[in-house]
Amino acid sequence: MDQDFTPLSFGQNKGFSADSFDMEVAAARFGGHGYEEEDAWASMTLWVAMRTGDVYALCPLLPSKWQASTVTVPSLTSSIVRELAVAQAEAMESDDELKATQQQYEWLKEMDNQDISVVEDETMVTEIRARPTNPSPIPRLQGPFLLDFEGLEEDMDITDILVIAPRADIDDLMAGEDEPELLSDNAQSGLSGTIICLLTSMGTLHVCLEMDGVKGQWLPRTCKNTFSTPMSEPSDLLLLESLETVRAKDRQSNMWPMFSEAFGSRYDFFVTTARTVSFFSLSSWVHRVEPELRSEDTAGSAFRINIICDSEIAEREQLLQLPPTDIAPDSSEEHLAGCLPIFDYDLGYLLLSFSPSKPCAVLLDSPEYEDFRASMAPSDSEEAPESHVPVPAHTRPPYQVPSVLYLQSPLVSFVADHVPHGHRHTLKEPVRLSPSTLELFTSAHRILSAYTHALEVAASDLFRRCERLQGEMRGQLTQLVEIGERIQDVSNGTVRGTVKRPPVDREQVLSSRLSAAQSRQVELTERYNNIRLRIIKAGGRPISEKEKAWMKEVDALSTSISEEDGKAKGELAERLETATAIAKELLSKMKNIPDVVDSAPSTPNTTHPMVPQRLQKAKVADAMSMVERESAVIDAITSRLERLSSSFPDL
Known part of the structure; x- marks a missing residue:
């Protein structure tokens, strides 16, 4: 049964509608910036992300006056004319597709026939066009674009969306041209599909790919009984990767992650959460997968694309993280603001953010700035004058006002937070000595002492910084005075009261120093030879090993004898x-x-025994x-x- 999709009249009570929940808008972003390297329809397409995860598109959504790039109109002409010729030569799948192609041709025809307003400036000439009214100024809502992945949670809470436009079809646009190099190098790089990034309230980043593209579709004119049922079939978004940007312990109930675009490449962006700022880059993956998508040789292309998609898609780096002490998880106001990248040749590449207590800044490396400095530097072939390397200045981080100076005094809410309702009337009466009065004074003293101590620490830190600044200023003034005196002495031809010596030839000084060093070397050599000859003559023949051993034995014996000399x-x-x-x-x-033997008698003595x-x-x-x-x-x-x-x- 057909449903009535006509809008309600003004002031009419619509009652309950499922759209109040399913069609709750979370974020919206245009699909491009109108650059030459982007698809022509991208900058006219407004992508709308719903809280539930559905994504819709409005194309073309233009103001009454708009400016087109130099490639937009030729690119639209080539694509629409080709599609219309194919639709007329072959039978289309449905009447709606043929009707949509004819509407695009009518819209382009009116845009070509209108008068263009030219605004001349000192640097450039701008062409201003009017929004075509045929077939209708109101685009039709296309979608929904659904994530094609079974593992996703059903109750996704989307907070922000980022759309990266596909590259322009340069081959089709420059067909038959003899000078395709007139376009910039960036126009010939990029991915041929639309990358859609979604952020959830839990800090999950979903990187999706849409390959069919979005083209212009319009609603019929608002005439009575001419409103028809919009035919919009759901489309699938290919989920490439899901990344967690916030740890589970750091998640907050009031967290609202946001995207911020980066300079340099449109495939780089920042993600800001309650406590962190992270950098993500898809450039490496795009450079690897785009040649496979545009390759004419399809043998093994599907396998290689699967390998590339299964590998790491997004390169990430955490740039800023606030310490836990600076953020109160139970406070609904403590949250980092969306970061703002700033690129300037004088300041550099800055990333600014803000917390309720202090601003935050990160200085990033800028390849464009390095290339600019390299181009401005003199070449090696040119004779550059002698340049002195500048001495790096002593820098310190700027003074950050403590957050306690921003906070409201706790005494303002002391009565409402710590005094019971039944005892508040006693505050206007004379003070009476009672346990409740003692408890009241104790609580007030505890809160006030902590607050005054924090104020004292903040004030003392500021006082010490001021004293140090005064000392440094005095030192710098003293150095300036000394430098001024030296400059005056040099200008007068004297150096600290001494007469300035005439200039001496550098080669002459070097030759004199070399001759003095050579004569000194000869003198030292002669002294060494003389001492060596004296030692040889006085020593005689060298001592043998036996003599050395005998000397050791004598030394040991003398030691033993000397111990017990007496x-x-x-x-x-x-x-x-x-x-x-x-x-x-x-x-x-x-x-x-x-x-005795000789004098003994021959006959033995009878008195002595015989031996x-x-x-x-x-x-x-x-x-x-x-x-x-x-x-x-x-x-x-x-x-x-x-x-x-x-x-x-x-x-």
Whole structure:
């Protein structure tokens, strides 16, 4: 059964409608900026994201006066004329498609036939066009564009949308032209599909791709009984990647992530959440996948595209993160504002944001600025004058006013927060000593002391900074005075009161220093040779290894002797005397033994026992051997004492 889609009259009660929930708009953004490298329909298309996740498009949405780029009208003409020729030559799938193509041709025909207003400026000439009224000034709502992914949550809460326009069809536009290089290099780069990025309230980033494109469609004129049912079939968005920009512990109930476009490439953008600012780039993925999409050789192209899409699509980098102490999670006002990128050749590439307590800024690298500086630098072939490397200035971060100076005094809401309703009337009465009064004063003192302490810390920090600034200013003034005196001395031809010396040739100074160094080297060489010869003559032959070992033994013996000097001398003397006495006694006994044997009678004495002669000879032999051993010991001791006495005259 057909439904009535006609709009309600003014002031008519519409009652309940599902559109009040399903069609709640979260964000809207145009699909392009009107650049030459973008598709002609992109800058005229307004993409609308609903809170539930559906995406719609209005094309073309133009003001009454608008400006077109140099490529917009030729690109529209080539595409619309070609599609109309195909539609007339072949049967279209439906009457709606043929009707839409005819409406586009009528719209383009009226735009070509109208008069163009030319506005001349000092730098450029601008062509202003009027919005065509045929077939209708109101575009038709196209969509919905739905995410084609089963794993997505059903209750998505979309907060912002970012649309990156597809590249213009340069091959079709420049067909038959002899000079296609008139277009810029950026016009021949980019992706042939529309990239749509969606942000949710939980900080999830969905990167989607739409390949069919959006073209102009209009509503019929507002005549009675001529409003027809709009035929708009849902289209699918190819979900490329889903990224979490916020950790689960950092999520807040009032979080509202937002997009911000970056400079340089239209495939770069920033995402601002409650506490962080992150940078995302799709340029690398676009440069890898676009050659596969436009390649004429389709063998294995699907496999390669799947590999590229399964890899990392978005490159991310966190640029700014506020510490947890600067943000109160339970406060609905603490949230970073949407970041604003600023690019200036004097300031550089800045990223600005703001929190309720202080501003935030990040200085980024700018490749365009580096290329500009490289182009302005003199080439190597040119003779550039000698340039001194500038000394980097000592910089410090600017003073940030503490957030306590922005906060409202806690005493303003003290009565409403800490005083019970039944005790508030006692505040206007005379003070009475009671437990409730003591508790009231204690609470006030606790809150006021914490607040005044924070104010004291903030004021003391400012006071110290002011004192340090005064000291630095005095130091800089002193340096300026010294530099001024030096400049005055140089201008007068004197340096600190001394007469300025005439200029000396640099080569002459270097030659004199070189000759002095050479003469000094010769002198040192002669001194070294003389000392070496003296040492050789005084030393004689070198000491052998045996002599070195004997010297070590003598040193060890002298050390052992020196430790017990007194005892050693006494013991050696006593041992020498004892050995000498024993030797003399044994010698005397040895001399008397033969006399006794010879003087003995031939007949033995009957009073003494008889000793065999063999036993006597054995005893004599033992005595002689003992005497010889004692004599050898005495000789060894005597020779050792002589050696010791020669080494140590003290003995």
